[in-house]
Amino acid sequence: MxxxxxxxxxxxxxxxxxxxxxxxxxxxxxxxxxxxHLDTGATYRAATVAALRCGADPGHPEAVLAAVMGAAIRYESGQVWLDGEDVTDATRSAEVAAAVSAVSAHPQVRRVIVDLQRAWVGAHGGxxxxxxxxxxxxxxxxxxxxxxxxxxxxxxxxxxxxxxxxxxxxxxxxxxxxxxxxxxxxxxxxxxxxxxxxxxxxxxxxxxxxxxxxxxxxxxx
Known part of the structure; x- marks a missing residue:
């Protein structure tokens, strides 16, 4: 390959x-x-949980970016963690589903999450x-x-x-x-x-x- x-x-x-x-x-x-296997959607949903927990307006790029930059997101074996907490179930809530597109549309937020995704692949043998x-x-x-x-x-x-x-x-x-x-x-x-x-x-x-x-x-x- x-x-x-x-x-x-x-x-x-x-x-x-x-x-x-x-x-x-x-x-x-x-x-x-x-x-x-990496489900990148889970990383964006975790970022959305981080933004909502910080009270950030999903449509406000600066507030969302600050929340995401201050969060530790980790994905492993189908589960996603936020600041050491398993938030897999939380990422599937209706509230997150309604906000994730707005959160993930911000270019700076996407750059942060894309870096995380690339790093994940690198850490798993490339x-x-x-x-x-x-x-x-x-x-x-x-x-x-x-x-x-x-x-x-x-x-x-x-x-x-x-x-x-x-x-x-x-x-x-x-x-x-x-x-x-x-x-x-x-x-x-x-x-x-x-x-x-x-x-x-x-x-x-x-x-x-x-x-x-x-x-x-x-x-x-």
Missing amino acids: RKKGHGGYVVIAIDGPGGAGKSTVAARCAQLLALP AAVVEGRDIGTVVFPQASVKVFLTARPEIRAARRAAEEDPAALERRDRFDASRETSPLRPAADALVIDTSDLSVEEVVATVVGLVLEDGRQTSCD
Whole structure:
């Protein structure tokens, strides 16, 4: 597999909107490839918890940045900690869901969190499956493999209905797709996969196949 990512890292980037299957596919791919898995959305949700706990207005960049800069965010094995406290459950609250797009839209906040994400991959051996909304375009633009998962709106809403209000999910996706900094969009060289009518196993097989093909091409270079 080529080491051509940011800082020589080997990254499998899995991007897409909510309900497209990123988390399930990324976790399964990481398991099959024996790689660590980073859910970057969890880091932004933790930053949102930090901002809300400090009483910062999510739309006020200076206040949000101060809260995030003063927080210690750590992600490991699907759990996220804020200042030594496991806030995984707190990051899934309706309050956080309503504020996370505003918090993550601030360029300076994104820079802080992107640095954290890159450092996480470096600390985990420089190779990982990383899921998010701007991995292939911003965080690791030279990722070894880039995939953008999508699905029809009604499918995505149904998948997330048990966790989140479908209308709120759609609003966040529209907001993230239209924001000026790091918009939600596929990288030019990403494989776009519509997961609407595919099983998890089919999507995982496609992604793992890309990774293995990347390794075979490299061995022949």
